[in-house]
Amino acid sequence: MFLARVYVTLKPTVNDPQGKTILGGLKTLGFDLATEVRAGKYLEIKLSSPERTLAEAAVEEMCRKLLANPVIESYRYEVEEVIPRS
């Protein structure tokens, strides 16, 4: 069994009003060190696959087809083998 952690983020050229608003909130709380926030999505996907390469290929295709919109977003992921809980 594998666990994929998928990170979907806005491309650097795309404006992120959510991130700006969150940054404003952090500033209000006194976190003056914060200079920029980019909000994105984090997904955990469990895969039942006999081997890592198969799992990775599936996650890559998931990202391309559905999880990220290539017009505005980029993605990256990590695939880790996990022991299923009995």
Next chain:
Amino acid sequence: MRFGVVVFPGTWSDEDCYHVVKSVLGQEARYVWHKDRDLSGLDCLILPGGFSYGDYLRTGAIARFSPVMEEVERFARRGGLVLGICNGFQILCEAGMLPGALMRNDHLQFRCQWVNLRVESSRTPFTSECKEGQVLRIPISHGEGNYYADADTLASLRAKGQVVFRYCTPGGDITPEANPNGSLENIAGIINAQGNVLGMMPHPERCCEASLGGTDGRFIFESMLKVLA
């Protein structure tokens, strides 16, 4: 003329569209459930507004893989008219039938209000009854109508006359103040290169009767009728 009104789980503007087509325009209409693949006998498709699949992941991202969408694409390739309104526009962008993407409004608020739209092109089947530069008053109702496309795509849309509507002042000026959601270049509606698939964020189906505060939406439906006649 026979209109198909496509219904996804979470679509809510379907009855408004159906009402306009059937009762206001006196045309034939039928609903097309998203799992159906039968578009036979239809002259035109409307993808109405709403929150298909709860807008989870991204607006329109899940709906675009509904079984009916393959048929919608085939229908469009054959030259059939497809009008995507609000969530329908978002679905068409996700499906790659229109370029660009619709993002969260820049102020993060949901906006339900009347806006003014300048008709940038009357050489489309959806605006042939309008004059270029005419200002239409049509309501919007969305939280994610912030049109984005990269610089090359925008330049191409401009060059090919694919920008059909821009948010404007009542006098027809394109200003930042008239832009309700942060859309690049005040874009409110675009058409595909083939010229038969239109996506727009404002809701023409909500302003086809005087009792609703305006009738400018009729320009769009009546343009389609003229083309289909």
